[in-house]
Amino acid sequence: MQIPRQHMAEQEPSERIRNFNEVPFGYTPEQAKKEAERCLQCKNAPCRDGCPVEVDIPAFIELIKKGDFSGAARKLKETNSLPAICGRVCPQEDQCEKVCVLGKKGEPVAIGTLERFAADWELKHHPGSPSPSSSRGARVAVIGAGPAGLTCAADLARMGYRVTIFEALHQPGGVLTYGIPEFRLPKEIVKREVENVRKMGVELKEDQVVGCTISPEELFRDGFRAIFIGTGAGLPRFMKIPGENLNGVYSANEYLTRVNLMKAYLFPQYDTPVIRGKKVFVIGGGNVAMDSARTALRLGAKEVRIIYRRTRKEAPARREEIHHAEEEGVVFKFLTLPVRYRGDEKGWITGMECLKMKLGEPDESGRRRPIPIEGSEFSIECDLVVVAIGNDPNPLLPRAVPGLKMGRKGTIEIDPATGQTSMKGIFAGGDIATGAATVIEAMGAGKAAARGINIYLKLSG
């Protein structure tokens, strides 16, 4: 008899919208072994090719099946330095699980959930397992302690290099810390995964805005032989429509940073405040929009709507995230475009004017282009808006390195195979090079750059 795909137990929607605790509980050991048994152990393992960080998926699943959970975690860590994070936030349905042979006729193996299980097991039972390296290798500076930087640093440390990460914020993790909410990625998990990178001998310096506090030139002068730039997509986009600077209009970055990094959900125990709207609109159709909407519910909103100009089909958010949001009571208003915000005499948002849209021919992204329907204006009331329409690359570092060749949209141009930029010894990867993408793609770029840096340093003696 075929074993069905195992599902994690979750907090009930009515319960979880009143707390910031993680929604799914993860597999029990029995469930994990059962799910691992479903894996066909394909010889050609298409799932491996679907993984940007090249995890040996059949091998770690086989170890779970045998009950060697620590072994499975070690197998994961051979190529993936942040497995407890990937197990939670990777879009497996578009990567490893998409090409799983089982998925052709039924449901694919729950590779992500198994990864999460093994990684959590190891964090819980052997938190100190990685050994510090007493390396004498060349020094490499990594700028930004987000997914790209952490991966690049860990891979370089594994190759024997002495790595220092420079982080602009007061805490490492990048988007894992300031962006993704506690209920989807507990900060304790991020902290422990970062701690493991530290234990590999990587030095981490917070409060260092490279380009302001220290320049890349100075880093070379201080003895760093190569630099990896992984500063991310940290400049929120706005729609440039009237009323966008009214009080009560947030960028998703600000809203989530206040809540996640600064812990505004614990105000006044923590000093950073956040506006708790009653009727909240979130603009956008990606994961960040879902995170913002679900955060608003947890901050006590009575009504949360997601306003998206295309339809459910084109929304870039993971199905799972849309599903979670809907379960929690978030209402979706598709084919809707905000054109103007309205405010009161004190400068606070009171509502917005929208246009109805219809879908036309596909655009360059392959998705059908939304077209405004003439005369379809309508007005809705709200007291908080979160704009989650994406980010542009952060300008601070490129500004400080005028020689760096930039792309049209403010991204740093690289050779994707090696991460090499237009300047000698400087590599880049992740959102700063590609524009906003996923955690795992940034990690893949960090990995590629670590190899690129290794070859560069070997060749330059």
Place this chain on the structure above:
Amino acid sequence: MYRITESRRLTPEAVLLKIEAPRIARKRKAGQFVIIRVDETGERFPLTIVDSDPSTGTITLVVQEVGTSTKKLGRRRTGESILDLTGPLGHPTGVKKWGRVACVAGGIGVAEVLPVIKAIRGAGNIALAIIGARTQDLIILEDEMREAASELYITTDDGSYGRRGLVTDVLCDLINNGSIPDRVFAIGPVPMMRAVTALTRPYNIPTIVSLNALMVDGTGMCGCCRVSVGGETKFTCVDGPDFDAHQVDFEELVQRQKIYLPQEKESLQRYEGF
């Protein structure tokens, strides 16, 4: 952790701090700021760098104690530390040789205008400093000002020291007497900067303001500090903090500074209650 090497009370409301931050001390230029987080539960907030001493590796800040965060910082004693300090952030103040430059400042802005005056004089300008406060006890850094500026004018609202009136009265007199400055810098409370801007506008005197918008990260990441300048949205942290005063939407700035008034009050009551 960043150690405080000196904490000195300037007035009942303002404290001068010297903090160890060698890299920032070496790099900072006039007009730049740092982001501070005093303790584990603290906010991130910006403060203009007043001065620095690269030889001792310290920077000088002046904080006006108004809310929880600024009081937390103001109460740190010599030898104690703060948790986080990041910078120098923002574009430095652009300085050229213009001729006669009036630097108008009120309240805590007096500390913030000091490095600008030094830079302006360093570029060969005559710097007229016009500083004001509500009353004599609240005038800060008078000696430093006297040393840095070519001429110093002091006003108090109550006439307890210097001239009775507002800083704009002095600027108005200069203009009326025909000694129109070639450029004006205004740093301080928004109503003061706004009044200076209104005064210089009819004479087309180029006027620069240093904006004190609310911030979180201070590196362009969140957009909390956005301000309308010439009809375009700018981020004070990465596009400023200096802007052409005649292009700034002060009305919006005033409103945006009030976003968290109720929460700030709640937080302060809680902090003072313990």
